[in-house]
Amino acid sequence: MEIQRLRDLRDDHDKTQQEIxxxxxxxxxxxxxxxxxxxxxxxxxxxxxxxxxxxSTDYLLGRTNDPTPYPPAKTK
Incomplete structure (x- = not known):
């Protein structure tokens, strides 16, 4: 887990650790x-x-700098 990213997201959303x-x-x-x-x-x-x-989970894990979540998987 990208620790700083997790903290930054919480701060950016004005949330406390207790709220999360x-x-x-x-x-x-x-x-x-x-x-x-x-x-x-x-x-x-x-x-x-x-x-x-x-x-995206990859963003949280530090695998990408693009925070855009993946689109939902299409089902047949």
Whole structure:
């Protein structure tokens, strides 16, 4: 997880760690450890944060600088 990117997104959205922890249904101390890099961020948290911030998971993971989320997959 790109730690600085996670913190910047939260700051850009004027959210506190507690507000994001509430979105993720966890204690603030657990979220703080993800944001500080003390703890590895589980995949479900990455997905939920990407949905919340309307960015791609690759952007959160630092694999791209383009925050644009991917379009939904087309089903047949």
């Amino acid at each position: 922890a509430d979105v993720l249904n966890m204690h603030r101390s657990v979220y703080r450890r993800y944001e500080s890099g003390e703890r590895e961020t589980p995949a479900w948290v990455v997905v939920k944060l990407a949905e919340y911030y309307h960015v």
